[in-house]
Amino acid sequence: xxxxxxxxxxxxxxxxxxxxxxxxxxxxxxxxxxxxxxxxxxxxxxxxxxxxxxxxxxxxxxxxxxxxxxxxxxxxxxxxxxxxxxxxxxxxxxxxxxxxxxxxxxxxxxxxxxxxxxxxxxxxxxxxxxxxxxxxxxxxxxxxxxxxxxxxxxxxxxx
Numbered sequence: 001x002x003x004x005x006x007x008x009x010x011x012x013x014x015x016x017x018x019x020x021x022x023x024x025x026x027x028x029x030x031x032x033x034x035x036x037x038x039x040x041x042x043x044x045x046x047x048x049x050x051x052x053x054x055x056x057x058x059x060x061x062x063x064x065x066x067x068x069x070x071x072x073x074x075x076x077x078x079x080x081x082x083x084x085x086x087x088x089x090x091x092x093x094x095x096x097x098x099x100x101x102x103x104x105x106x107x108x109x110x111x112x113x114x115x116x117x118x119x120x121x122x123x124x125x126x127x128x129x130x131x132x133x134x135x136x137x138x139x140x141x142x143x144x145x146x147x148x149x150x151x152x153x154x155x156x157x158x159x
Contacts, residue, residue: 002040002070004033010068011042014060017053018138019156021099024057028087031078040070045083047140047159084109085159097122102144102155119155121146129153 011030012023024030024044031043042061046054058075065073085104088096093103102119118129119142126148133143141154 001037002035002068004035007033007035007040007042007065007068007070010064011061014057014064017056018140019096019099019101021095021101022088022092024061026089026092026095028089028092029057029083038069038071039073040065041074041076043078044075045078045081045087047083049079083159085156088156096156100153101141102153104156104158107158119144119153121149121151122153123151124149 008025008030011025014024016022016024016027019027027047029045029047031045033043034041042065044058044061058077061075062073084107086106086108088103096103100122102122118127119131120127121129121144124146126146128147129144130147131142132145132152136143136154140157140159142157143152143154145152
């Protein structure tokens, strides 16, 4: 029998292709792991239903679990409760910042997406920032400029 903790440790190797600093575990898209002998089922909640990396992450999860000795492997898509940025772990938030992406603020379900709000600069922690474009390179990012250290940066949008 494969240990569920070993499965989660193995899934730390599976990265989000759009934010390669984060694993699927740190991103909070792994909801549950079911083990029955060598059979493993993973409940996977996408960041949003139209995520272009969805199939890539599901396939990478399957490959990683088969390498661990799981057979058969099923990666089930779960949509409830819907994923929010509050599911990103503390370690994931630290890795986002180290990657140069401002982590989204925690909102505990009371979200008001106001892109006029300042984001903390991931380089100098200044709140003196300006939104330059609410449309970043992916749907989940916005582009800001830090007026203190004069660096452009992206923020992972609170969702």
